[in-house]
Amino acid sequence: MQESAAPALAPAVQVYTLLHDILSLDSQNTLRNYLQTAAKRRCRKHMVETDEFVSNNSEGFLMDSITISTAYLKMKNLCINISKEIQADIKIHNQHVLPSSIDLSNIAAAVYSTELCNRLRGFLAAWPPASPQPHVNELLIATADFERDLELWNIRSGSFFSDMLFSVSLSMVQGGVDSRNLFHNYIMVWVQDMQLNLLELCKAEKVPWSGVMTNHSTSPFAEEMYDKIRDSLNQYEVVINRWPQYSLILENASANVERAIIKALERQYNDILTPLKDSIQKKLNLQVQKLTRRQSMAIYSVPNQLGIFLNTMKRILDVLHCRVEEILKSWAACLPVMGDKKSLFGEQMNGITVLLRTKYKNYLQAIVGKFISNMQANRNTRLKRILEETREEDGEAEVRERMQMLTSQLIDSISNLHEVFTSHIFIATCRGYWDRMGQIVLHFLEDRKENRVWYNGSYYALGILDDTFASQMQRLQGNSLQEKDLEPPRSVIEARSILCRDTANQQIHRPFTMFRI
Secondary structure (H helix, E strand, C coil), rough: CCCCCCCCHHHHHHHHHCCCCCCCCCHHHHHHHHHHHHHHHHHHHHHHHHHHHHHHHHHHCCHHHHHHHHHHHHHHHHHHHEEEHHHHHHHHCCCCCCCCCCHHHHHHHHHHHHHHHHHHHHHHHHCCCCCCCCCHHHHHHHHHHHHHHHHHHHCCCCCCCCCCCCCCCCCCCCCCCCCHHHHHHHHHHHHHHHHHHHHCCCCHHHHHCCCCCCCCCCCCCHHHHHHHHHHHHHHHHHHHHHCHHHHHHHHHHHHHHHHHHHHHHHHHHHHHHHHHHHHHCCCCCCCCCCCCCCCCCCCCCCHHHHHHHHHHHHHHHHHHHHHHHHHHHHHHHHCCCCCCHHHHHCHHHHHHHHHHHHHHHHHHHHHHHHHHHHHCCCCCCHHHHHCCCCCCCHHHHHHHCCHHHHHHHHHHHHHHHHHHHHHHHHHHHHHHHHHHHHHHHHHHCCCCCCCCCHHHHHHHHHHHHHHHHHHHHHHHHHHCHHHHHHHCCHHHHHHHHHHHHHEEEEEEEECCCCEEE
């Protein structure tokens, strides 16, 4: 490609200036028209190799992957070659062969940019990109680089920067290359197709059997779906590097898929979640309803599939969702600051985090509620009844004997939790269970502040509860437990506070900790 003025150009310009008044607008416009015609001819030579892809006969092409990749490669090379032509024109212009009123680089670039834009638009319409595959990304990069180079070279052929909410950028040369507008509609279709394809996998008939689990004791469906989300997002890295505005669109699509995954999991494990739904709907009121004798005496235990479900919810919350969020956050960091529009990013991801935390917490509370119902179902394991029947002269041995059945039930329930849950969920549920048992003692004391007859029994009961939960958690978890995991929960602290405040000879010093599930 010629990068310097042809030897005949200088004499030709001299002849033209002798024959025409180069200072007149008509003469200048005539010369510009000659240069535009020359640029069109040079451009036409480059276009020849891609004519077949936009001709009426292109419908007969076999759209196999090799043919498509070849077509996109030729379009990419076309962008590169035309960019080189403009660079050559810039060098010729800098040799000052032409009159100062004639800007060859801008005159030629206007032709090149318009012709290239028309060719790209026609090609994309005839060979629409189905997704951000490598050959599509290469053409996108070449197109965006062409537009960027014109801006860097101060060629007034188009606007490189566009509004973050996808307003149409204004080209200073009518019809010049605007890479984002060329690809915008296709990108929006890609995102929509990606979302629909992932949502399709969340339909009931597509979700695999719920009894299978991964090495993390989680549902393989959730693991696979989040892998697909990340893989899908990573395909848009080239798009986001050029136009980070699309991270907002991708965040919304990802959030929609995540919601569908959560719904699919709940539908998949519906049978084992149904017994918990009443407790969740009631938001676990602290006042436990008394069960009548006609109610079922069946003891609730946590099934293995519920363990898989909650392990999955926790892993989504702590790991899988965070991985998706990290990808989107890294892209959002490149968003241009335009008023408060940048703050729009993150709302969808935060909403998913809140949804996951709420569901996880509610399910744990519902399990604890079922265990409390187990306790209430048998008069011999009702802690409140045991406290009411304790006499003032009873010592720890008598209270421990009365609580023997309850203690055995607690131990069985704790063992059940350990069998089905991962360590973190096991500890959280045990502490929730411990806190609910402490609440029974606390409410018992609050209702009887003026009567100290039951203080000794409550004091011993709290100690037995502490010993039972702490010893069983240590037995099952061993050294993996942290010191804070064995600290009494809030309700136990508050109950002991009442005893310490009202009973001078029963001072108990325990560290205070906020209990959270």
